[in-house]
Amino acid sequence: MTSWSGGVMGEFAEVPTLHWLEMFAMAAVNYDAPLAVELKLIAGLTVKSAEPLARYTSMKIGGPADYFIDVENEAALANLLRALSRHRENFCLLGNGSNVLISDRGVRGAVIHLAGEFKQAQWREEDDTPRVDVGAACAVAQLVRQAARKGYSGLEFAEGIPGSVGGALFMNAGAFGSEFEKVVDQVEAITPGGEPLRLARAQMTFSYRDSHLPEGTIVTRVGLRLHKQESAEVTAKVRELVGKRKSSQPSGFPNSGSMFRNPPGDYAGRLIEAAGLKGERIGQAQISERHANFIVNHGGAKADDVRRLMELARSEVRKQFGVELVAEVRLLGDWSAN
Numbered sequence: 001m002t003s004w005s006g007g008v009m010g011e012f013a014e015v016p017t018l019h020w021l022e023m024f025a026m027a028a029v030n031y032d033a034p035l036a037v038e039l040k041l042i043a044g045l046t047v048k049s050a051e052p053l054a055r056y057t058s059m060k061i062g063g064p065a066d067y068f069i070d071v072e073n074e075a076a077l078a079n080l081l082r083a084l085s086r087h088r089e090n091f092c093l094l095g096n097g098s099n100v101l102i103s104d105r106g107v108r109g110a111v112i113h114l115a116g117e118f119k120q121a122q123w124r125e126e127d128d129t130p131r132v133d134v135g136a137a138c139a140v141a142q143l144v145r146q147a148a149r150k151g152y153s154g155l156e157f158a159e160g161i162p163g164s165v166g167g168a169l170f171m172n173a174g175a176f177g178s179e180f181e182k183v184v185d186q187v188e189a190i191t192p193g194g195e196p197l198r199l200a201r202a203q204m205t206f207s208y209r210d211s212h213l214p215e216g217t218i219v220t221r222v223g224l225r226l227h228k229q230e231s232a233e234v235t236a237k238v239r240e241l242v243g244k245r246k247s248s249q250p251s252g253f254p255n256s257g258s259m260f261r262n263p264p265g266d267y268a269g270r271l272i273e274a275a276g277l278k279g280e281r282i283g284q285a286q287i288s289e290r291h292a293n294f295i296v297n298h299g300g301a302k303a304d305d306v307r308r309l310m311e312l313a314r315s316e317v318r319k320q321f322g323v324e325l326v327a328e329v330r331l332l333g334d335w336s337a338n
């Protein structure tokens, strides 16, 4: 929304098109603070202030981030993390924003968004086994298509998951009986203090929609191991799974995929539907009429509306069936007033 070059409050106050919420967020940040000065000196960063986050999420919801920082490469990321740590500034990671609900009040501190070199993928074959080392910012969809073209199988399940590789690894994203943990070979990451970390598959623990990475760890690259198959067969499998996805999931309205994890032996969508909540609406947010584990944004929905629908689903399912639903979607940002 606003670049560093316009960096003093007086100038911001004269910009006529700003939304009042963005003005409020700007007032909370001192752009001449030592952190801001330091960030300007780090090569490989693009820093925006008071950047509205709705445009970076599949649900099209989310207030402004104090700092929204695109990071081009690993050196820039390490320098950024050290600066944030020295200044005791909070940060969070945003991948493709397809599994988050960001507060209407936005995010205090820094939102880190990987770009540049983090989008690259290097393919190779070792002992007849296809492998790819892929940056965390690469889109899962792009990787799936590249694999299919090359005749490499193992990622077909991920077609239609609109995330980044980093987000998919962090969430252990999965579908149709498979998940990322099944193809992961190793992970490169960086600690919140800026130290590099390399984890072999055997050092990692995955479970349903969770990679159990230590708090604040940023995934930078992921090594995947696939297997060879005829390209036409891989492509046919991808098409079949896309068809299944289209027939069961809502389309047309922005959403964040499944809002709740499936409880053991059951489906969150089935329970929410059985609780009579399909189609329930608060403001512009609605529990999908197609699939009750999705909440859709009819245009201009507030994060608070979505969260209230989630609380309604959770309390009705608990009351009627004694089942505790656990959110799959990650809540990011400032929820202090809730």
Ligand SMILES: Cc1cc2nc3c(=O)[nH]c(=O)nc-3n(C[C@H](O)[C@H](O)[C@H](O)COP(=O)(O)OP(=O)(O)OC[C@H]3O[C@@H](n4cnc5c(N)ncnc54)[C@H](O)[C@@H]3O)c2cc1C
Binding pocket: 058, 092, 093, 094, 095, 096, 097, 098, 099, 100, 114, 136, 160, 161, 162, 163, 164, 165, 166, 167, 168, 169, 170, 171, 172, 173, 174, 175, 217, 218, 219, 220, 255, 256, 257, 258, 330
């Ligand atoms: C239409 C639709 C269909 C979907 N279908 C599926 C599905 O079939 N299966 C499934 O599992 N999910 C599905 N999802 C949910 C979502 O796409 C996945 O969870 C995806 O992997 C999230 O990736 P992302 O890059 O969007 O992460 P984000 O939403 O940006 O972030 C999710 C979490 O990961 C963290 N994160 C992101 N990048 C990194 C990183 N580099 N290092 C550390 N932490 C990071 C974030 O801080 C956040 O906590 C669907 C979503 C939509 C909208």
